[in-house]
Amino acid sequence: MPKSPLTRDLLFALGALALLAVLPLVFPGKAFSDFVIRLSAFAIFATSLNLLIGYGGMVSFGHGLFYGLGAYSFALLMQKAGASIPAAFALTILINGGVAAVIGAICIRLKEIYFSFLTLAFQMLLHSLIIAWTSVTGGDQGLTGGLPRPPFLGIRLDDPHQLYLFCCTVLVVSLLLMRHLVQSPFGYTLRMIRDNPRRAEFLGIRVWRVRLLAFVVAGIFGGVGGMLISLFVSSAYPDFAYWTVSGEGVFMILLGGMSVFLGPAAGAGILLLLNDLVTRFTEHYSLVLGIVILLFALGLRRGVLGFAADLWAKRAATARVAASQARPAA
Amino acid sequence: MLTVENLRKSFGGVIAMNDVTLHFDAGSLTAVIGPNGAGKTTFFNLITGAFPPDAGRVLLGGEDIAGLRAPDIMRRGIGRAFQIASIFPSFTVREAILGAVNARRRWYARVGRRFPLAEAHAQADEVMELVGLSARAEARSGTLSHGDQKLLDIALALALEPRVLLLDEPTAGMGPEERWQMMETVHQLWQRKHMTLIFIEHDMDIVFKYAQTIRVLSYGKVLAEGQPADVRRNAQVIEAYLGAHYRAGDA
Amino acid sequence: MLLFLVAAGLSLIFGTLKVTNFMHGSLYMLGAYFAYTLYNLSGSYAVAVVGSALGVGLFALIFERLFMSRVYGADVLMQLLVCYGFILILDDAVKIIWGAEFLSMGMPAAFQRPPVMLAGGVLPVFYVFLIGVTLLVAAVLAYVITKTRVGKIVRAAAINPTMTSALGINTAVVFGGVFALGGLLAGLGGALAVPVRSLVSGMGFSILIESFIVTVIGGMGSVAGALVGALLIGLVRSFGTIGFPLFTEGVMFLFMTIVLIVKPSGLFGKER
Numbered sequence: 001m002p003k004s005p006l007t008r009d010l011l012f013a014l015g016a017l018a019l020l021a022v023l024p025l026v027f028p029g030k031a032f033s034d035f036v037i038r039l040s041a042f043a044i045f046a047t048s049l050n051l052l053i054g055y056g057g058m059v060s061f062g063h064g065l066f067y068g069l070g071a072y073s074f075a076l077l078m079q080k081a082g083a084s085i086p087a088a089f090a091l092t093i094l095i096n097g098g099v100a101a102v103i104g105a106i107c108i109r110l111k112e113i114y115f116s117f118l119t120l121a122f123q124m125l126l127h128s129l130i131i132a133w134t135s136v137t138g139g140d141q142g143l144t145g146g147l148p149r150p151p152f153l154g155i156r157l158d159d160p161h162q163l164y165l166f167c168c169t170v171l172v173v174s175l176l177l178m179r180h181l182v183q184s185p186f187g188y189t190l191r192m193i194r195d196n197p198r199r200a201e202f203l204g205i206r207v208w209r210v211r212l213l214a215f216v217v218a219g220i221f222g223g224v225g226g227m228l229i230s231l232f233v234s235s236a237y238p239d240f241a242y243w244t245v246s247g248e249g250v251f252m253i254l255l256g257g258m259s260v261f262l263g264p265a266a267g268a269g270i271l272l273l274l275n276d277l278v279t280r281f282t283e284h285y286s287l288v289l290g291i292v293i294l295l296f297a298l299g300l301r302r303g304v305l306g307f308a309a310d311l312w313a314k315r316a317a318t319a320r321v322a323a324s325q326a327r328p329a330a
Numbered sequence: 331m332l333t334v335e336n337l338r339k340s341f342g343g344v345i346a347m348n349d350v351t352l353h354f355d356a357g358s359l360t361a362v363i364g365p366n367g368a369g370k371t372t373f374f375n376l377i378t379g380a381f382p383p384d385a386g387r388v389l390l391g392g393e394d395i396a397g398l399r400a401p402d403i404m405r406r407g408i409g410r411a412f413q414i415a416s417i418f419p420s421f422t423v424r425e426a427i428l429g430a431v432n433a434r435r436r437w438y439a440r441v442g443r444r445f446p447l448a449e450a451h452a453q454a455d456e457v458m459e460l461v462g463l464s465a466r467a468e469a470r471s472g473t474l475s476h477g478d479q480k481l482l483d484i485a486l487a488l489a490l491e492p493r494v495l496l497l498d499e500p501t502a503g504m505g506p507e508e509r510w511q512m513m514e515t516v517h518q519l520w521q522r523k524h525m526t527l528i529f530i531e532h533d534m535d536i537v538f539k540y541a542q543t544i545r546v547l548s549y550g551k552v553l554a555e556g557q558p559a560d561v562r563r564n565a566q567v568i569e570a571y572l573g574a575h576y577r578a579g580d581a
Numbered sequence: 582m583l584l585f586l587v588a589a590g591l592s593l594i595f596g597t598l599k600v601t602n603f604m605h606g607s608l609y610m611l612g613a614y615f616a617y618t619l620y621n622l623s624g625s626y627a628v629a630v631v632g633s634a635l636g637v638g639l640f641a642l643i644f645e646r647l648f649m650s651r652v653y654g655a656d657v658l659m660q661l662l663v664c665y666g667f668i669l670i671l672d673d674a675v676k677i678i679w680g681a682e683f684l685s686m687g688m689p690a691a692f693q694r695p696p697v698m699l700a701g702g703v704l705p706v707f708y709v710f711l712i713g714v715t716l717l718v719a720a721v722l723a724y725v726i727t728k729t730r731v732g733k734i735v736r737a738a739a740i741n742p743t744m745t746s747a748l749g750i751n752t753a754v755v756f757g758g759v760f761a762l763g764g765l766l767a768g769l770g771g772a773l774a775v776p777v778r779s780l781v782s783g784m785g786f787s788i789l790i791e792s793f794i795v796t797v798i799g800g801m802g803s804v805a806g807a808l809v810g811a812l813l814i815g816l817v818r819s820f821g822t823i824g825f826p827l828f829t830e831g832v833m834f835l836f837m838t839i840v841l842i843v844k845p846s847g848l849f850g851k852e853r
Binding site for chain 1: 601648651652657658659661662663665666667668669670671672673674676677786787790793794797834837838841
Binding site: 004005006180181183184185186187188189191192195196198199200201202203204205206207209210213 | 378399400401402404405410412416417418419420421425426428429430432433434437438439440441442443444445446447486489490
């Protein structure tokens with residue numbers, strides 16, 4: 001009996017969550033759970049960015065703004081305002097949504113490269129604000145003093161195992177919500193706008209509003225990612241709002257696949273693995289990452305196997321041509 | 331149904347639409363013809379809100395829509411298909427039309443349920459059948475042949491249940507036989523749906539066979555209007571556009 | 582004024598090749614580091630400036646030929662990635678070769694003179710030199726672009742590359758040349774910055790953002806616009822140092838936002 005797509009996604013999500021819950025038994029030890037927690041933050045971030053890039057055709061270079069904003073809002077609420085975790089969560093979502101609405105309203109009226117760069121410029125503005133406002137944000141040292149983790153609803157997030165489960169749950173729920181959005185009429189309208197915004201207007205669709213809403217939702221989920229990372233490191237650092245976060249987000253999306261919903265999440269996983277691997281051998285992670293990105297952008301767009309196959313085919317063809325030229329004319 | 335009064339539009343120093351006044355009766359089938367650059371597509375653009383006119387009124391069913399933006403105008407019952415088929419390449423035919431139906435019904439921003447909404451299917455199926463694309467329902471729009479893409483473009487406009495349907499050169503880019511097929515489809519859907527249909531066309535054989543009335547534009551002004559038989563006898567029209575070949579009596 | 586040089590390069594590249602050189606800031610950084618090394622090696626600031634400008638120009642040319650040209654037709658995302666990859670590589674390379682700490686060069690002997698009195702204000706000699714160089718470059722650029730045959734070819738290639746190539750002009754050379762010129766300007770900017778700024782890996786990025794703001798305000802593709810924009814931003818900066826430093830950034834943004842809303846193609850730009 002065919003299940004509705006919604007049920008299928010729900011079951012998949014539950015299965016994934018169950019799997020994630022069980023895995024620490026197979027891989028005990030901090031390295032694994034730390035990896036998954038970081039992955040949760042990045043996967044949510046990358047997927048939220050893909051709402052804009054892949055589904056909306058809006059290439060934002062400044063999505064890291066919401067990651068950083070989420071991290072700092074949450075951390076500051078916890079540290080300075082003594083908020084409970086659910087309250088801080090909710091407030092951060094409101095803050096991110098509000099900021100996204102304002103910035104989106106300004107940026108969305110622009111096309112293409114101007115939109116991209118303006119979003120980046122806003123992100124760097126936030127970054128400068130964070131660095132300059134030392135009294136509140138601790139400047140380029142980041143927030144010192146750690147984060148309190150008051151228990152809520154019987155959950156104690158100072159217990160690493162509970163933190164792990166919490167992050168996994170947030171990951172699965174966030175992805176599920178975004179999935180639902182993308183598969184809703186709104187999501188399809190967003191795709192129509194991506195394909196042909198002019199035609200969408202001539203169908204009576206208010207393109208601007210749909211885009212703005214997508215931007216706000218993406219900003220909110222980007223902030224959720226920021227919250228998780230801030231929870232993980234018990235602080236917030238200016239790096240969270242640095243442009244490299246946006247760049248890595250874009251790379252994660254391209255690495256894992258723009259047109260598959262879980263692509264960005266997969267890309268996040270691959271990139272994190274690469275990060276862990278490389279930093280074990282050298283401190284020049286940027287160099288290696290840069291080379292990998294170049295290889296990807298210039299040749300390996302169809303993946304490592306695709307590249308190899310192309311190379312093989314080219315060699316075979318060249319060999320054939322050379323052979324036929326070597327033969328004397330019949 | 332649709333009336334434009336003293337419509338004027340210039341771009342830079344060029345007058346594209348020069349004080350045009352025209353009326354289209356409800357349920358009529360009108361061809362708009364004229365040499366290139368006469369302002370036919372500009373005319374469509376002004377009616378559908380692609381840009382606002384410098385002066386004049388556009389009355390749709392009595393309501394002045396001049397100056398409104400495209401989405402607002404389309405919601406009031408105008409549908410438009412484009413000279414170069416304007417579609418959504420990554421969508422299948424069925425998905426695209428369902429999307430257009432959603433737009434019509436204002437369901438397009440709903441987030442509570444999954445796409446496609448069950449209620450939209452009936453209408454989408456009907457539209458596909460009207461243009462003859464039912465067989466290609468699951469094909470990806472980007473892979474359709476040129477002619478099918480133009481049909482899809484029309485289907486998208488039809489999904490809006492328009493009172494007035496504007497077709498910009500529906501047979502553009504088609505070979506001789508395909509043109510007649512396309513026009514036959516257009517004619518049939520006009521008969522079934524009884525909307526006011528206005529089409530821009532360059533192929534005079536088609537125009538004289540199908541159009542009830544004709545409007546001739548030249549250099550942004552109305553050169554002539556009326557029944558096909560009268561228009562093809564009109565000396566000014568012959569000189570400006572038709573040429574001696576189409577003098578009365580020639581087929 | 583350094584901002585003008587960098588922004589002009591960016592604007593040129595964008596106007597002609599229709600590509601945003603996202604790693605333009607790294608070229609500025611390279612210019613600074615090259616100049617630092619050349620000055621330490623040769624003891625002559627003039628050698629350092631000219632040498633690094635040319636060196637960066639050459640680097641830019643190689644970069645364009647080997648890497649950028651492959652992604653001209655592709656998605657802007659791919660162009661972004663290529664630049665992003667290079668920024669990462671260059672930032673780390675700089676760290677490896679020159680170290681990760683801040684470097685500074687100090688004022689070259691030629692400029693260690695008492696400041697000049699100008700219009701009631703005091704200006705260090707070096708700044709006068711900077712302004713002079715900038716104006717000179719601006720004038721030369723304007724002349725070359727509008728009056729010479731080379732300039733005409735560049736403009737033609739910008740408007741219609743296929744047609745220009747059909748006329749027998751090697752567009753690859755043109756594109757490479759423009760990119761090299763843009764890089765040279767950025768490198769020159771970097772070299773000129775060394776006496777008054779400290780060097781560190783990653784210094785290119787903030788100037789990239791500012792250059793972008795300048796080109797947006799002035800109009801992409803317009804050198805005059807870059808000059809006006811840079812002047813405006815310069816003014817904003819000097820007022821900003823009076824108050825809260827963040828104020829400067831905020832006002833810059835405000836300017837840019839207003840321009841984008843009122844005249845999206847910039848003060849001197851053409852409609853895209």
